[in-house]
Amino acid sequence: xxxxSVAQSLxxxxxxxxxxxxxxxxxxxxxxxxxxxxxxxxxxxxxERYRPYAxxxxxxxxxxxxxxxxxxxxxxxxxxxKAWLSARAGWxxxxxxxxxxxxxxxxxxxxxxNADSGFHAIEAKLFGAGRTDIxxxxxxxVEHLDELHTRxxxxxxxxxxxxxxxxxxxxxxxxxxxxxxxxxxxxxxxDDMRNNVSGVEFAYRTIFASPLKEVDAALADSxxxxxxxxxxxxxxxxxxxxxxxxxxxxxxxxxxALQSASARLGLRRPTLEAQSR
Numbered sequence: 001x002x003x004x005s006v007a008q009s010l011x012x013x014x015x016x017x018x019x020x021x022x023x024x025x026x027x028x029x030x031x032x033x034x035x036x037x038x039x040x041x042x043x044x045x046x047x048e049r050y051r052p053y054a055x056x057x058x059x060x061x062x063x064x065x066x067x068x069x070x071x072x073x074x075x076x077x078x079x080x081x082k083a084w085l086s087a088r089a090g091w092x093x094x095x096x097x098x099x100x101x102x103x104x105x106x107x108x109x110x111x112x113x114n115a116d117s118g119f120h121a122i123e124a125k126l127f128g129a130g131r132t133d134i135x136x137x138x139x140x141x142v143e144h145l146d147e148l149h150t151r152x153x154x155x156x157x158x159x160x161x162x163x164x165x166x167x168x169x170x171x172x173x174x175x176x177x178x179x180x181x182x183x184x185x186x187x188x189x190x191d192d193m194r195n196n197v198s199g200v201e202f203a204y205r206t207i208f209a210s211p212l213k214e215v216d217a218a219l220a221d222s223x224x225x226x227x228x229x230x231x232x233x234x235x236x237x238x239x240x241x242x243x244x245x246x247x248x249x250x251x252x253x254x255x256x257a258l259q260s261a262s263a264r265l266g267l268r269r270p271t272l273e274a275q276s277r
Contacts, residue, residue, distance in 0.1 A: 040266065043159035046207040050162060053202055054097055055152050060090025062145040068122070069138035080134075081126050085188060087141075088119060092195035095172075096165040096203045098148075101155060108144045112182045118144070120182065127186040159207060160267050166203045167258045167270040169196050173230065174251020190242065193234045201227050204258075208265060216264045223261060226254040 064087025071079035091098075091110065098106040109118045118141060125131045173196050183189045204223060213220040229250045236242045255272075262269050 040159075042211055043207065043265065043267075046211070047157045047159045047162055050097075050203060050206050051152065051157055053206065054094055054157070055149065057090045057094035057199070058145060058149045058152060061087045061094070062090075062142065062149050064088070064090060065138065065142045065145050069135070069142055072126075072132040072134050072138055075132045077126065077130060077132050080132055081186070084119070084122060084126055084186070085191075087145075088183070088186075088188065089191065089195050091119065091145075092192045093199045093202075095169050095196060096199045097157065097162060098165075099168065100161050100165045101157070102148055102151070105144050105148050109141065109148070120185075123183065123186050159265075162203055162207055163258065163262060163265075163267055164270040166200055166208075167255055168272055170200050170230075170251055170254045170258065171272055173197060173200070173234075174248045190234065190236070190239045197227070197230045197234055200254075201231070208261065211265055212261050216261070219257065219261055219264060223254065223257045226250050226257060230254065 064083050064085075068080055068083035068087055071083050095110075098110070110120070111118050112120050115121045115124065117137065122134050122137045122141065125134050125137070173193050177189060177193050177196070183192050204227060209220060209224070212223070230247070233243060233247045233250065259269050
């Protein structure tokens, strides 16, 4: 009698338990999905906070290019060189996003080593040949920077694209720029590297540092440590005093750390190839 009663009770309770379990599982999955959406939304908001920095950097490059054009037209070689350096600094800070989001403009503004336009074509004339007859090149540089500055105001800036750009630039600092850099004629390759590292640091701290620290504090600290090491290395007084071997090692370690961070942030693993966004 007792056995029959228990069996009847189980038949009655089991469907109820099954319903409860299904309900709980549904709620857990919904909460998990909510967490993923919240994380993605947080990264999207952080990427948007990067926009004013990008606008400022390109704005500085544009202002320098306009000054460069005026100085060159007045045959003021020293003034034109100074303006080129100013424009260059703003551009190098911005390279986290330029190759990936605006590859066509990046190629026109900063083609290298085959520089038949943009910064390096002008550099060769100003610093290499000591010439100021750069009207056409300067007009084109101003036009392209102005277009980029305008497009930046409503250009989509995805976290994935900005992480990809951060990784590429971190790698570039330790590889293609470590052996003398791309601004050899003007002798400002070390400044390029410093501005690149500043751009990497700002993008990481503004977009990725806080979300990564929430899910993997040790990895976040590892990224920060390597950025600080890069800053110390490029603070050398001149290019010959840069520890190139250490620079390359830290650059590669930073790339690996950021690639590891991508999974923790719910993003794809960044590659070293620029892809249009």
